[in-house]
Amino acid sequence: MSTRASDTIRVYARAKINLYLHVLNRREDGYHELDSLFVFGDFADVIAVTPARSLSLEIQGPFAEKLSTKEDNSVLRAARLLADAVQIRPQTKITLTKNLPIAAGLGGGSADAAAVLRALAELWQISPSAVDLTLLGLGIGSDVPACLLSEPCYVGGIGEQVEPIPGLPAFPLLLVNPGVELATRSIFGTFGKEFSEAARFPKIPSTISELVSLLKTRHNDLQRPAIKKCSAVAEIIHAIDETDGCLLARLSGSGATCFGIYGNIVKAKQAAALLKKRGWWAEATMTAKAERPWEDL
Known part of the structure; x- marks a missing residue:
């Protein structure tokens, strides 16, 4: 935009x-x-x-x-x-x-x-x-x-x-970061040879519950090496998962930010306020709607 x-x-x-x-x-x-x-x-x-x-x-x-x-x-x-x-x-x-x-x-x-x-x-x-x-x-x-x-x-x-x-539905997210910088190269440097298969969805989910069900059969291969570098990642994932209304908690990318998916934005905002009290950076957000800026130029 x-x-x-x-x-x-x-x-x-x-x-x-x-x-x-x-x-x-x-x-x-x-x-x-x-x-x-x-x-x-x-x-x-x-x-x-x-x-x-x-x-x-x-x-x-x-x-x-x-x-x-x-x-x-x-x-x-x-x-x-x-x-x-x-x-x-x-x-x-x-x-x-x-x-x-x-x-x-x-x-x-x-x-x-x-x-x-x-x-x-x-x-x-x-x-x-x-x-x-x-x-x-x-x-x-x-x-x-x-x-x-x-x-x-x-x-x-x-x-x-x-x-x-x-057509992927928009949904509320909670983002939480412990204030620790994790370089992508260092995380890949500790990644072994436990490779995974491609796992694209057979069809696009139409609801948040369908999306979460599909995501639970997939994972982030960098989560384990990130936890080895920064133990706070595991602590944050557990803390997000324990908040009211959380449907899924996971690491994003190579970290150290973790995310939680929620059924409504109010629950995500309440969780953000709660986790900020632990000294972490936390923000609730909706996923952005599709936009194609180039098509209007």
Whole structure:
């Protein structure tokens, strides 16, 4: 979703949640091929872009102090890659409001990069036929192609295979993070060879209860190695599972954020308030509705 105020364009960089994540194999180049189901929460970082004399990045928000504005920031990398691809000067001020925890299994860096690509494509009036944003994004992070879509989707390969899932019902989620950063590379580094099979749904569930039933026969292969790195993950999953109204509790991505699925948003908000008292970051959110920003450009 994007909004425009005068010359400023704002785009939400939504939290990515892996409802299940199966590691299928390890390629010769060291990358792991996955089968995963992504959904995106309404809770998000916010990217704002506006014309300027040069490219710059300002970071604000509750997690701003943990990020750098140096050249290796995924937001600046995305802006420069897009500018180089279409051969223009990136004369833009980018403001990132960082609401999502860092290195948390929510795809925050990838979501921010994807949001910048979408925002700048609109600001710079770049036609969808002029550049392959998916290919461009994959060079920044494996979650960027899915984050460009920002709607429920299956993700395969190393992230380049993205298949939208139309009709998946929206539902309430609770996100909880212990304040511990877990690097994806370190989690995969401790993953053994207990590979899984692809497990895409035979049909799209039409209710939350159907969705939860299907998810209970699937899992997150990174949950066990994440717990080895951070014992708080197991504690959080148990705490979420014990809250009133929780239907399923699990790790998202490589962690350390865990999620719970609820039957209604009130229960999710009550659980968030309860778990915040334990010193954890916790937010209740609805999953985002499908949106296809490129089709309106």
